[in-house]
Amino acid sequence: MSSRRQGLTPRWQWPWLVLCLLAHFKFQLVRAQSAVQTLFVLDSDTIASFNVPPESDDINFYVLTPDWYQYTAIGFGATMSDSLxxxxxxxxxxKSVTVSPRKARGNTEPVYSPDTQLVIHDTSIDEENSNMVVNATCRRCLPYATANSASGVERTASMMFAVGPELALNTDDLDARIRRHVAYGNFEIDLRKATGEGGIGEGISGGNSSDAVLSGERGLVQDSNKAATAHGILYALVALAVAPFDSLVAGALRTRWAWVHGLTATVYFAFVIGALVPGVMVSREHVATQRFRTGHQVLGLLAVVALTIMFVWGIALSWIKHSANKRGQEPPENTHLLGMIHRWTCRTIWVLFLVNVGLGLKLSEHKTVLIFGYMAVALAVLVVLIPIYFCLWKCSKRGREKEGSIEMPTIYDHNSNYLGVHHRN
Structure with a gap:
């Protein structure tokens, strides 16, 4: 068998080819009367055999697959929607294998189906070759495979195959959380060749056996969750770059060129909305996040709502000040307090974004090294920017004190000067 952790790229390795050849020879030599269709998935080092008992809706199956994937899944049907x-x-x-029957309502994480009847004949873990072995029967599962068969119920059954990411999942929990598959494929089994007495026995054997192949030109399709990737990258850019830059611009150019802050704030808000949309899309795919109750989702939604309010708040403050200046008047006295609330709330929102990116990495089960790496970068950004913010605050405070120290002449000063001049005259 191929070595562990080599990814899902096509590998024409001698051990795998030898195993395939031995299997084919075994098909010809064994005198068992079972009718079996066997799927060979070279890209994932997997063998799956299927047998349909006569006059039955049951499917006997045998699977030999590596254990370094989080899971291996066999699906009955042509698409994930309403499939088993x-x-x-x-x-x-x-020491054994957990076989969890699950149903999917769409292109989402399948949910455990306790009503599905499985008869487990034998399961084991081959530690030497890092393989899982399953021999079982799925009761009344054939209708799921033939319901949408394009070639006709009497001839073929549509099937699916998928493997999860290279993450450990060692549990007896039939409802354990699983990640999105990293590769998948479709295939069909010929029911005329797969139907017969005897079951599968010890696996890939049978005088009437034949092979099934993955459909499509690419065979096993590499999968990637682009929405999750976009969500994570945009969110990280917001927390580590866009938000702190906007805050710096607001502090440095608050009194002059305020329009620059308006531009950076608009870019900031656009990035947040751009990160929110794929995040909502990803949340709908997984059972744990469909109700938006995880800490990452709750904190993220609160931060987005608060930022939206502050974005409108900032526009309103800018309009009030601009209108007052246009009339040659000073802005209302409470605009200073409103501006201070706006600034400190935005800074708090930025800290929430920093924390929430870390929660998102943990929720998506990224490697600990990546989580700690992000934490180090986030702390470094805070260490660098906090002294800069302090300097900007001190400069702004001195500027206000300097402006306040300039005494403007009042009407009383003018009258006294006038009276003094008149008296001298």
Whole structure:
């Protein structure tokens, strides 16, 4: 078998080819009467065999697959919507395999289906070759595979295959949370060739056996969650670059060229909305996030709502000041207090974004190294920017004190001067 952790790229390795050849020879030599269709997925080092008992809706199946994926899944049907999937992952003691029947309502994480009946004949973990082995029967599962068969119920059954990311999932929990698949494919089994007495026995054997292949030119399709990637990158840019830059511009150019802050604030708000949209899309795909109750989601939504209010708040303050200056008047006295509330609330929102990116990395089960790396960068940004903010605050305070120290002549000063001049005359 191929070595562990080599990814999902096509690998024409001698051990795998030898195994395939031995399997084919075994098909010809074994005298068992089982009718079996076998799927060979070279890209993931997986073998899956299927047998349909005569006059039955059951499907016997045998799967041999590496255990370094978070899971291996066999699906009945052509699409994920309203399909039944058998998700396989190592048990807690790593001596057997947990087989979890799940149903999907769309292109979302499938949910555990306790009504599905599975008869587990044998499961084991081959530690030497890092393989999971499952031999079982799925009761009344054939209708899921033939319901949308384009070639006709009597001839073919539509099936799906998928593997999860290279993450550990050792549990007996049938409802354990799983990540989005990293590769998937579709195939069909010929029911005429797969139907027969005897089941599968010990796996890939049978005088009437034949092969099934993944459909499409690419075979096993590499999958990527672009929405999640976009959400994470945009959110990180907001927290580490866009938000602090806007805050610096607001502090340095508050009295002059205020329009520059208006421009950076608009870019800031656009980045946040741009990160929010794919985040909502990703949330709808997973069971744990569909109701928007996780800490990352709640904190993120609160920060977005607060930022939206502050964005409108800033526009209103700018309009009030501009209108007063246009009339040659001083802005209302409470605009200073409103401006201070605006500034400190925006700074608090920035800190919330910094924290929430870390919560998002933890929620998406990224590696600990990446989470700690982000924390180090976030702390470095704070250490660099806090002294700069302090200097800007001191400069602004001195400027206000200097302006306040200039005494403007009043009407009383004018009258006294006038009277003194008149008296001398």
């Amino acid at each position: 999937m058998l998700v396989m992952y190592p048990s807690a003691d790593r």
